Amino acid sequence: MKHLFLSILFLISYAIKSQNYAFEAGEKLTYTASYNMSGILTDIAEVIMETSEAKTSKATLLRLKCTATTYSKWDNFFKIVDLYESYVNPKNLTPYLYKRDIKEGNYTKFMKYTFDQKSNTIKSVQRKRNNLEENKTFSINPGTKDIVSTLYNIRLIDFKSMNIGSKKSFIIVFDREEVKAQITYLGKESISTNIGKRACYKLAISSSENVLQGKNNNLLWLTADENKIIVYGKFNIPVGTGELKIKSAQGLKKN
Amino acid sequence: MKQLFTILAMTAAIFTVVFSVLPFSNLAIFPAIASIFFTSMAYYLSKKTGEVKKIIPFIFFLTIMSLALTAYKALFTTGEVANEQVLKEKEAVSKEKAIEELEELDLDDINLD
Secondary structure, three states: HHHHHHHHHHHHHHHHOOOOOOOOOOOOOEEEEEEEEEEEEEEEEEEEEEEEEEOOOEEEEEEEEEEEEEEEHHOOOOEEEEEEEEEEEEOOOEEEEEEEEEEEEEEEEEEEEEEEOOEEEEEEEEOOOOOEEEEEEEEOOOOOEEEEEEEEHHOOOOHHHHOOOEEEEEEEEEEEEEEEEEEEEEEEEEEOOEHHHHEEEEEEEEOOOOOOOOOOOOOOEEOOOOOOEEEEEEEEOOOOOEEEEEEEEOOOOOO | HHHHHHHHHHHHHHHHHHHHHHOHHHHHHHHHHHHHHHHHHHHHHHHHHHEEEEEEHHHHHHHHHHHHHHHHHHHHHHOOOOHHHHHHHHHHHHHHHHHHHHOOOOOOOOOOO
């Protein structure tokens, strides 16, 4: 009985913790993505993270949208137009539909996941350059999320109650495979950004796959306020290293 | 030796010019440093023999102009995204389709309160 009570308490406290108090529809965060070319950081693309409402006849969901577009000067060399979307429960960010429509140079790919949260399965549709459609249904672990909703989920974490070095784990479904990711809280740090000097939570991200390389080489800085927006990121991926810097932030829930 | 440094300086200067006009103009700094070094060496050796060929100051001028262009691009040009309209249309179509797909899902039991 005691264990049952504790379990229920844990579940309730977890549910309270993962409620979305950080953002709402109408938020728009614009970033500049830079790539390290022979030791010199070069701005290559604009990344926009935007939230909006998606109304159906039964419910109003939250649409989390991420776009990455190369700056026009790169378009003749390597044009990128990526669109990532996740339609989630606005309260706890449980995903229901995820779409990834990317065009990177000559490479195109479309991926759609329809989450069935009751049976923990995903119905996926994949389309590549030849337009051949490939359908696949696969099982996932409870709590598995897509990459976009995971990014927003990080903002729901209560860092105030975390000790330096403590970790949180996520399971992300990417390319129809589950990837384990982990964030480590590294403490608070003040950094200068385009939206002013901000006190930030510093996080290290790692993954079970080789997508993110090195220990503490992939870092994120989230503002240490109620909004917890990502203002700066450093990444180390197989094709090189780079940075993500905030350019502007609009529609924040708490100003 | 003097000739070798002049050829190397010219080659580096050409790379500096090419890089400075390309999108990755920041990289022009590397051949520019090499060009300045080789030009200095060529100038020093030429001065020793008492004859400085006109090509040496020309290479130096070319490098400095390219560096000025690189600095201007780095300081005053901001990244702009072209064809935003195309992406916006793509986004709108995608959202429309998504809502149709969401309508087919069983969303009755989602607790949104």
